[in-house]
Amino acid sequence: MKALHKLDHSFYQRDVLEVAPDLIGKYLVRKHSNGRLFRNRITEVEAYRGEEDQACHASKGRTSRTEIMYHKGGVIYVYLIYGMYWMLNFVTGMENIPQAILIRSLENIPGPGRITRELEIDGSFYGISLISSGKIWLEGHHEKYGFITKTRIGVDYAGEVWKNKQWRFVMDPPPFGSPLSRERGGTGG
DNA sequence: GTTAAGATTCCG
DNA sequence: GGAATCTTAACG
Numbered sequence: 649m650k651a652l653h654k655l656d657h658s659f660y661q662r663d664v665l666e667v668a669p670d671l672i673g674k675y676l677v678r679k680h681s682n683g684r685l686f687r688n689r690i691t692e693v694e695a696y697r698g699e700e701d702q703a704c705h706a707s708k709g710r711t712s713r714t715e716i717m718y719h720k721g722g723v724i725y726v727y728l729i730y731g732m733y734w735m736l737n738f739v740t741g742m743e744n745i746p747q748a749i750l751i752r753s754l755e756n757i758p759g760p761g762r763i764t765r766e767l768e769i770d771g772s773f774y775g776i777s778l779i780s781s782g783k784i785w786l787e788g789h790h791e792k793y794g795f796i797t798k799t800r801i802g803v804d805y806a807g808e809v810w811k812n813k814q815w816r817f818v819m820d821p822p823p824f825g826s827p828l829s830r831e832r833g834g835t836g837g
Numbered sequence: 838g839t840t841a842a843g844a845t846t847c848c849g
Numbered sequence: 850g851g852a853a854t855c856t857t858a859a860c861g
Binding site for chain 1: 856
């Protein structure tokens with residue numbers, strides 16, 4: 649078994665459309681205050697790219713909420729949706745270029761709201777470092793996973809051009825035994 | 838200050 | 850299909 653290494657700034661400080669597919673199969677590691685360690689592979693993400701992307705929160709420009717997306721890659725962007733669920737995002741790219749990747753599913757946790765609930769991630773994670781916080785980081789090895797692209801979920805308001813971007817990346821083939829693999833072999837409707 | 842809507846999830 | 854639940858952005 650290959651050794652896992654922690655991903656550093658060089659991984660995150662690339663264009664969001666390069667980083668997003670590279671996230672597939674990487675291990676998300678969460679260290680709790682009691683020392684307990686959670687480690688699970690990322691299976692689905694979505695890219696949000698720049699002020700021109702009408703589905704990206706930064707399309708509203710710099711605000712207190714979007715400010716962190718203008719930071720160079722390697723920090724966390726979280727926000728509350730529907731008053732109930734925290735969405736976990738990784739900021740990517742260079743300084744002053746707003747980008748982020750929504751972590752939509754892990755190997756055993758489908759759903760962005762469920763990920764933050766189970767990993768105990770909330771607003772206090774806004775802006776913390778994926779490299780030096782010690783609370784959350786990524787590990788990987790030099791191996792690429794297969795993936796397919798799809799349109800992003802829940803962004804129909806963004807207009808024809810942006811809502812149709814194939815900027816959702818899903819592990820394919822899915823991990824054996826996962827809900828995804830069962831879905832795949834299903835009846836098809 | 839008020840208001841509409843949201844990168845969701847769960848139940849029926 | 851609809852409720853839960855509250856922050857954000859837009860407007861005044």
